[in-house]
Amino acid sequence: MSSEVTTAYPPLLRAIHWATAVLFIAAMLIGFYCGLQPPGTSPRRELLEVHKSLGMTVLFLSVLRLMVRATTRAPVEPASLGALVRFAARLNHLALYLILFAMPLTGYAFSAAGGYSLKYFWTFSWPRLVADNPQTAHAGEVAHDTLAWLVYAVVALHIAATFWHALVVRDGTLARMWPRSGNSERGARRCSDTGTIHMD
Numbered sequence: 001m002s003s004e005v006t007t008a009y010p011p012l013l014r015a016i017h018w019a020t021a022v023l024f025i026a027a028m029l030i031g032f033y034c035g036l037q038p039p040g041t042s043p044r045r046e047l048l049e050v051h052k053s054l055g056m057t058v059l060f061l062s063v064l065r066l067m068v069r070a071t072t073r074a075p076v077e078p079a080s081l082g083a084l085v086r087f088a089a090r091l092n093h094l095a096l097y098l099i100l101f102a103m104p105l106t107g108y109a110f111s112a113a114g115g116y117s118l119k120y121f122w123t124f125s126w127p128r129l130v131a132d133n134p135q136t137a138h139a140g141e142v143a144h145d146t147l148a149w150l151v152y153a154v155v156a157l158h159i160a161a162t163f164w165h166a167l168v169v170r171d172g173t174l175a176r177m178w179p180r181s182g183n184s185e186r187g188a189r190r191c192s193d194t195g196t197i198h199m200d
Helices: 011-035 044-070 083-113 134-169 182-189
Strands: none
Touching (some): 011 044
C-alpha cells in the first residue's frame, strides 16, 4: 500500500515566500541607502515612499503566509539534520517572522505619530490610527532603527544557511521551498510505503 509524503511546501506558500524575500530585501536596501542621505533631500523622500509601501506589502503577505501555513502541512525534514541544527533553524525562522511584522508596524507608528506620509505607492493613504505624538514617533523610530541591525544579522544568517544546505551538505532543504514544475511537483509527492521518493 502506498502513501503520500509531503516533500515540499505548497506552491502558494512557496510563491509567498519568494515574493516576500524579494520585496523585503528591496525594502531593506532602500532603507539602508536612505539612512545615509540627509533628511528632506531627493531622492530620499521618494525612495522612503517606496520603502514604506514595500513594508506594508510585506506585512500583508506575512499575514497571508501565516494563514496558508496554518491550513497546510509542512514537508518532512531531511533526516540528516541534527537536533541543534533543527533548533537553530526554527529560532531563525521565528526571528524572521517577528521581524516581518515588527518592522512594518514600528515604521507605521513612526510615520503616523510623526505626521509623515502614509501613502501606498502614491495612491491611497493608510488610515492614521496613531495620533500625532512626538514621543510615540520617537519610540517608533528608535525601535525601527534598532530592529534594522537585527534584520541585517538574521537575513545574512538565513542566506548563509541556505547556501550551506544547498552547496555544502546538499541535503535537499532548499528543494522544500524551491519552485517546481507541475510534473516534478506530482512526482516528488509519490512515495512508497518504504518512504522512497519516486520522481516522474
